[in-house]
Amino acid sequence: MLNRRSLLASGAALLAAPSIVKAQTVVGVTSEEIKIGSIMPYSGPASAYGAIGRLQQAFFKGVNEAGGISGRRINFLSLDDGYQPPKTVEQTRRLVEQDRVAFLFNTLGTPGNTAIQRYVNQRKVPHLFLATGADKWADPQNFPWTIGYQPSYRTEAQIFTKYMLENDRNAKLGILYQNDDFGKDYIAGVRDVLGARFDAVVKTVSYEVTDATIDSQVVQLHGSGVDCLLTAATPKFAAQTIRKVHDIGWRPKMHFLTDVSISVGSVMNPAGPEKGVGILTAAYLKEPTDPTWQADPGMQEWRAWMVKHMPDADQTDGNFVYSYGVSKCLMQVLTQCNGDFSRENVMKQATSLNNVAIPTLINGITVGTSASNFHPIRKMQLAKWDGKTWERFGGLIEGANV
């Protein structure tokens, strides 16, 4: 008899049926395809980074058109979390439990990745090449399934400190930092290089994101007798620092600036381009607007790809350069997998990259990982502000071994 109860029961059975999946030996991989998951802020306050995800979708589509990888096409699922950690958790669970992806790739944002890191490690899902500059993704003991990609803030600080010591053994360094994860990574990096000498050499002053200005902090550092300065500040505060340092007549021997705040439009020009002359920063990506890369084969490869696959996209957006590079890096991992896309092997290959050249990284910077090295990019090149652009100079400097 067809009554409400039997209707409900059959409805429930119907709903449950798709969840009974045929047993697979390798999660997310069939003979035809490999499923890869990613999470990007396509909406919300960080939606400018959505460009990274859009390039990746076009990238894997291109890979499939060219025949895929090891005879399989890539099914790339890139979901939106609006840069909200609860949504990141929801989308990650969807990718892992419902879509059953083989692994996660380039999930963006420090808070969101913090929220899912434990979950993906419990589930032993590879969590590859995170799009965040925090240093904590390199923790193979506690989180063997998570690995970062770009040089961390901490690595950058190590590079700054090494350069400073090479040029002046007796330099005294003042650090102006934002009081959060981002700022504290710089303190950690400087400490890595200086070790026991840290307290004798360094003077630190912090500010809160909520502060109106950092004038008093700059004056305080100037008064403490340091002769070099490291500014680990977000763009607005970095611009204020550059102006204030100049206006009180302080000419530090070396002024290092985090690569978070090197935008010409939002930092250097508002501060006054002439006031920042001589400031140093570090770079690892080829800057798409830098004329010296015009004839560079790597950037020509990237431009040709952009014209073919994303003809309408803005080629001055550095996010596309970044995204193309990290996608190429993943392709190297998949190639090394040699047809075995089990989670164990994907993680094994991701942590055995041997000096892989990526076309959009500054020539000479390569990607290298090992079972104990979860910092894929460890080298950067310094650049100096000449009043108009950032001029790269000198050789590549590698982060410290810690």
Add this chain to the structure above:
Amino acid sequence: MASQFSEAPPSLRSGVVRPGFRVDPRLLWAIGIALLLLPLFTAESYRLFQLTLAAIYAIAILGLNLVTGYNGQISLGHGAFYAVGAYVAAIMLDKLSLPWWSTLPAAAVICGIVGWGIGRPALRLGGLYLALTTFSLAVAVPQILKYKGIEDWTGGVQGVLVTKPDAPFGLPLDVDQFLYLVTVGIALGVFVLARNLMASRIGRAMMAIRDHALAAEAMGMDIANLKTATFAVSAMITGLAGALSAIAVEFVSPDSFQATLSITLFVGMVVGGVASIIGPIFGGLFVVFVPNLAEEISKSAPGVIYGCILIAFLFVLPGGVAGLLRRLPALLRRR
């Protein structure tokens, strides 16, 4: 009354009293509870997690609906209470290692006190001014959570990681099933309490204040106390939802409670049905599932799609889903 309706054409007579259309409330309850329990056996754990989130949002939206829908005080800052509840739970679990169930009453009480403290001065503000004041609260809370002085407790920008509880007494449920059961159970309790409250003398007074404050005062109602108490109860319910969300998501951070959260709750309230007890259930389902739907339609502009769906909803269902349910019998009879 009956004589008045007997003159009406037969098609307008109430369908509820027609033989065969009479619905026993106990049957409705049984169906409702069966529907709530059904996902436990049929849904995979990711779906259960989403439904748990929807139930949590439903509770939070119910809290907002009490103060805004029933009492007429527009709040665009309920995300702040949600955040406070979540942090209370996270701190109790992580820093004080207290059992998970103890965090729920604690979060409710603390949010109730905070709600009272905000509701009292807010008495002087009406309508749009109250809306803006509460919105400033929603904007301020994520930054306050990053404040250095309380960083040892809140974890600063890092946030706090917590762990979901296992099912006690060896119940054959996994963590997601257990949490779903707990959330739905609490939601059911809160909804019944809210329904009883609104059907009571105090509930009628709350609505009277919304509809005509002067008349209500002339009738001898203590407007100041009632409004403040409503704000406190509302904050309490939303804070309870926040605590549940911390346990379900297993993570709190300032970025989890951006100002948009308050707007999300407001949207859920309007879509579900303003001044309705059952409406927030649909509001909760809407805010969890519709953004995913929007994203599936377009990745390049999920916000636009979401906005279009929202406008379509408000256009087709001006009184929210609850309004449709209310009109449904009349619509069917008109056929």
